[in-house]
Amino acid sequence: MASLTPPSPPAMKNGEFRRNWAELPPEMTLSILIRLSPIELLQNAQRVCRSWRRVCVDPSMWRKIDLRNLDGLVYDLETMCRHAVDLSQGGLLEINIDHYTTTSLLTYIAERSSDLRSLGFVECGPVVSRGVIEAVMKLPMLEELDISYDSIREQDLILVGQSCPSLRTLKLNCAGNSEYCCDKVALAIAETMPCLRHLRLFRNGLSDTGLNAILECCPHLKVLELHKCSNITLVGNMGN
Template identity: 25%
Template sequence: MSKYSWPLQELPCLSLQGSVSQPKKSNKRKSRSCLVLGDGLDVESTPTELIQHDLTLHNPHTTQLVCKGKENDSNHFVLARRPRRRKEATLDFSWDHLPDELLLRILFYLPLQDLLRMSTVCRRWHRLVFDESLWHSVDLEGLTNMGPAMQQVLKTGVRRLRCPRSFIEDQYFTGTSSLQIVQLDLSSSILPTSALESIICHCRLLECLSLEGLQLSDSIIHSLSMNPNIQQLNLSGCSSFSAQSVGDMLESLHQLKQLNISWCDFSDSHVRNVVGGLSSSVTHLNLSGYRQNLTLPDVKLLALQCPNLQTLDLSDSALLTADSFPALAQLKNLHHLSLSRCYLINLAALTDFSAAFPALRQLDVFGLVNESHLTTLKTGMAHISINSRPFSNIARPTPTTCDSPVSPYHEFKMWNRRCRLRVMF
């Protein structure tokens, strides 16, 4: 034996039932998940007994190796892997992902000013903001210089538009299609007749209309006759239209129920054509303010034309006398009659009202009876309320009474309904 030779010795920890360990080749792409133990042993693909023995040599207190992974069910191999870092789930939300139907539902609850601000966000939102479903009813009361606003609102397909006491400059509605307006209130507004013509001539679905105090034209009156569904029409204080045009209009409105045509700039022929053109469907009529124009023949014709009248206001008719009572007594459904300031009617003629008008429940005679005689009159007609309605509510979009002052909520109603979009000052 050479002096540099050494006797063979048994290597520790490598005897496994007669098997001889082979030298381990280096792996340049060794997995990072391998657990390297003493003497070059790693966790992956190493017999369990060798790992446990090696760990015992390094740490005598260690008696068991906790193994993880489904590969360890048979206790043949041990795999120890570093837990991977899980990415936190992030919620990627965008308004652009919402469908149009859901966005329209959200926009429905916004007030008018906020809705207009939303229209400047992008083109899609601008299209949704002016969707017809959001502009069903609009209130622009008291708005000044509202020409452009009126143009935009009319193009949205609005059906209920309230803008009394507003100022509209000389702006024309440039649309070619018919408007969808069903209820329109322009009472006491300031607008040129030409601008009003451009609006009314595009209306064919009107049911309730108030043009109180406005200057009209024969063209506007003719356009109104093209709306056969009108049920309530308020033309109180209007002017500048002919007797023939108003008579022709009323003859075409077969569904008209309430008409307020009081205090207009009328002649005798105007009154005659109005009475002669009324349909039998009229149940509420205000024909007051014609001091020298309404006569007994007109009252007789009125009773024949409108046998279903329930409310009739003939106040301030200076030519009416008690001779008109037999004609009015033909109205079997009449329950409210106003004869205020008809000074030719004497007090004695009023005492027989209970017998002549059995269905009458309200009688207004302001200016005819003083306080001392009023008590006697009320006692003789206990079932009739006398002088309880100083103001006429016929066909007016916002009725008022002296008994119950107009509340802030009621003031902004139009024909007993509020508009959803309203300008807030």
């Protein structure tokens, strides 16, 4: 009768067992790799072995993409962002991008991620601002929008509110002249975003009039953050 040969023990080094990471169950490998950044996944992890690559290209790894605060890296971040969006296979739910944003990149994301729930980015010019609005108009499921900009028009926010009825969180960070972010912007928010739960305004030029309109027309608002909004006086009941 043939004898059964016991499996060889793991290789040893300095008296300790060495684990073969490629033999981990896929679900355990996924739980480890999902903690890495998109850059680490694309540039390093997927090149370790075939089993890791299979996990790295699984669409479930790309439900959330964060490509912010990457100054100093030599990679083509826009190309990498497009690749990450492709890997999501339409399942992308949350994405955060930085100043390398272009109108074409925003369009690329919107056309391939119709179920997107959260969009956050930093940008610097009116051309990209317009691209943002056009992209957001293609994202009816959007629940959170976090943008930094030089200037924004009330017409743009009206389009955002009309296109995204599920919007719950809006964060507007004005990096330019706060005079462009005035009561007209506040009224646009009040008139078209009644379901807001969380609103953050940074360097916005709204006055008590605009703030009152938001408070009256957004009854579900639970968190209101006002930073460097110097035209608000907060007198009477508003100051309590």
